[in-house]
Amino acid sequence: MKSVIVVGAGIWGSSLALRLAETGWQVTLVEQHTPGHVRQASAGETRLLRSAHGTDEWYARLSRTARQGWLDLGERIGEPLYHEHGTVWFAREEHGWERASAGVLGSLGIPHELLDPADGRRFFPDFAPDGLAFLLWEPEAGVLRARRATQVIARLAVQAGVRLVTGRAVPYGEAISVAGEVLRADRVVWAGGAWLPALFPELPLVVTKQDTLHFDVAWRGTPAWVDYDVSAYGHGDVDGVGMKCTSDAEGLPYEPEEGSRTVDPESVAAASAYLGRRFPALAGSRVLFSQVCQYALTPDAEWIIHETAPGVWVLGGDSGHGFKHAPALAGYVAGLLDGEYAPEPRFGLHERTPARGLRTSGFTDG
Numbered sequence: 001m002k003s004v005i006v007v008g009a010g011i012w013g014s015s016l017a018l019r020l021a022e023t024g025w026q027v028t029l030v031e032q033h034t035p036g037h038v039r040q041a042s043a044g045e046t047r048l049l050r051s052a053h054g055t056d057e058w059y060a061r062l063s064r065t066a067r068q069g070w071l072d073l074g075e076r077i078g079e080p081l082y083h084e085h086g087t088v089w090f091a092r093e094e095h096g097w098e099r100a101s102a103g104v105l106g107s108l109g110i111p112h113e114l115l116d117p118a119d120g121r122r123f124f125p126d127f128a129p130d131g132l133a134f135l136l137w138e139p140e141a142g143v144l145r146a147r148r149a150t151q152v153i154a155r156l157a158v159q160a161g162v163r164l165v166t167g168r169a170v171p172y173g174e175a176i177s178v179a180g181e182v183l184r185a186d187r188v189v190w191a192g193g194a195w196l197p198a199l200f201p202e203l204p205l206v207v208t209k210q211d212t213l214h215f216d217v218a219w220r221g222t223p224a225w226v227d228y229d230v231s232a233y234g235h236g237d238v239d240g241v242g243m244k245c246t247s248d249a250e251g252l253p254y255e256p257e258e259g260s261r262t263v264d265p266e267s268v269a270a271a272s273a274y275l276g277r278r279f280p281a282l283a284g285s286r287v288l289f290s291q292v293c294q295y296a297l298t299p300d301a302e303w304i305i306h307e308t309a310p311g312v313w314v315l316g317g318d319s320g321h322g323f324k325h326a327p328a329l330a331g332y333v334a335g336l337l338d339g340e341y342a343p344e345p346r347f348g349l350h351e352r353t354p355a356r357g358l359r360t361s362g363f364t365d366g
């Protein structure tokens with residue numbers, strides 16, 4: 001029987017462990033805390049699922065495949081992990097990122113519509129279309145219950161026969177060491193999120209602090225929304241977490257284990273101001289709760305999926321847009337581990353040209 005060790009029980013590691021266990025691998029999953037612990041990138045209450053990725057087709061296709069994966073998982077456990085409320089993109093330019101996205105969605109047959117800015121009032125109880133050229137409506141997009149999903153998938157993995165080991169792994173040649181015990185397998189996958197740079201300093205990764213704000217607003221069933229050019233995004237209430245309104249612009253460098261778990265007052269002020277401008281009825285809404293998370297950013301927001309030594313893979317650099325893809329990404333990585341194909345060159349350790357088009361952040365301060 002083929003054997004694999006996966007380090008990291010975030011959404012990437014747990015989804016991969018589940019996939020491999022269900023396709024005949026003997027799987028050990030190593031996690032230093034518990035699956036779904038709050039320092040994980042995967043432990044935000046919610047994450048958006050969208051297919052629009054600017055000019056990029058690869059991620060648009062992967063996201064589309066993942067959407068079905070999330071729907072299937074929800075059916076399997078008898079509890080939805082994904083709320084398909086749609087996503088409205090607020091396009092500020094006629095021929096910017098959203099227009100390019102619409103072109104790719106059209107060529108892939110993914111449902112979408114281009115709407116007048118005033119149509120925003122169809123989706124939200126109050127909406128100010130100021131500064132917008134058009135809206136891109138993606139009906140088959142929405143909100144994932146991220147932390148819940150991460151915990152559920154880790155549990156399904158264990159039920160499928162995965163051995164969950166609690167401890168901090170360090171590389172030991174082509175094996176790993178956990179609390180002095182050496183574990184070996186045919187393949188090792190390091191899916192350690194923001195902890196990877198400490199283990200593999202050669203990776204082109206920067207970890208940044210990301211503050212997330214949820215406001216005390218009970219707009220249930222309203223779509224997710226993204227104002228790409230100013231890096232603002234959010235969604236209506238899901239599971240009582242209130243209205244999310246936050247920024248995708250990268251924060252300051254951050255250490256995931258020891259970094260502050262308190263959001264900055266500037267983040268609160270910026271999100272409040274945006275909320276009041278775009279949805280005037282929500283001016284002055286108070287923060288219901290906040291979370292601190294982190295991005296593991298590559299320069300071009302392309303992930304790292306790289307075999308660093310024979311049988312040893314690094315799976316990281318999610319760049320703040322990896323959650324939605326997890327069920328489909330697990331299938332892609334399983335094919336790599338089986339040697340069915342080579343990884344796309346885009347995921348390698350080559351010199352990367354800075355770009356943000358894969359993220360929901362067109363903001364640039366330079």
Ligand SMILES: Cc1cc2nc3c(=O)[nH]c(=O)nc-3n(C[C@H](O)[C@H](O)[C@H](O)COP(=O)(O)OP(=O)(O)OC[C@H]3O[C@@H](n4cnc5c(N)ncnc54)[C@H](O)[C@@H]3O)c2cc1C
Nearest residue numbers: 008010011012032041042048169192193293318322323324
């Ligand atoms: C604020 C914010 C908003 C986001 N919004 C979206 C969104 O809307 N849509 C979207 O698709 N994505 C989004 N993302 C990105 C998404 O959350 C991440 O891509 C995804 O969660 C990454 O999962 P992961 O498994 O790689 O990392 P993590 O969830 O961080 O998991 C890594 C795990 O590895 C463990 N680990 C690390 N090193 C070791 C070790 N040596 N030994 C044992 N265990 C170890 C850690 O404890 C951790 O549990 C967002 C991220 C943030 C921070």
